Amino acid sequence: MDSSVLRAATRDAFKKISVHTPGWEDPRPNGEPPDDADYEKCDDPGKFRILAARAEAWSEALTQTGLAERENLEPAEDLWRELPESPPEIRIVRLRPKKAASVPLVFGFGWLMGEPEAYVVVGAGEPAAVISLQPQCACDACDIGSDLLVQDFDDIVMNIVSGQLVHVTTDQFTIHTSPQGPVVDGQVAGQTTADLEQLFADARAGKSQYPSVYGARWW
Secondary structure, three states, rough: OHHHHHHHHHHHHHHHHHHHHOOOOOOOOOOOOOOOOHOOOOHHHHHHHHHHHHHHHHHHHHHOOOEEEEEOOOHHHHHOOOOOOOOOOOOEEEEEEEEOOOEEEEEEEEOOEEEEEEEEEEEEEEEEEEEEEEEEOOOOHHOOOHHHHHHHHHHHHHHHHOOEEEEOOOOOOEEEOOOOOOOOEOOOOOOHHHHHHHHHHHHHHHOOOOOEEOOOOEE
């Protein structure tokens, strides 16, 4: 198996699961600037349930291909290494990989502007480090259309299951790898690029002085 097989399985599962969560076009396909009022509103927060559908499609693909077992859990603080800014309050799905050297993938489903399961927290490890909060911003000004939104979600998940993710929690900040480069939450003043790369290298080698999440690819 390779990543293309897994992505195809996810797309196939999504065709069935997303029947009630339709996609939408980019409202500004030619790069037009948003109106100022768009920063203050979201006309349809329920549309973001497409992210929950995509998470379910990944869950089905990972289990049907034999890469993981699914665990349906009640929301609890001790499931998270650092509690998300907006904790998912509805339900948790943990995908536990069959390979012992790999790290679990966690989806937490929550409320967004009164809409259930329109907000998804993606985590990795046990307890899970928070990797991404989706959508990152729900305002109409930041709307990029569902195709790019889903593509970004896929990249986040694939970063975990491919074994490329490295997440490190220091006293001043958390940092993790992504296809677009390091993602930092907190203050990294005084840290050079070499310092950050060393954090990742130490975590990969299993000798980090900080709590770290890193594991082998799932297939």
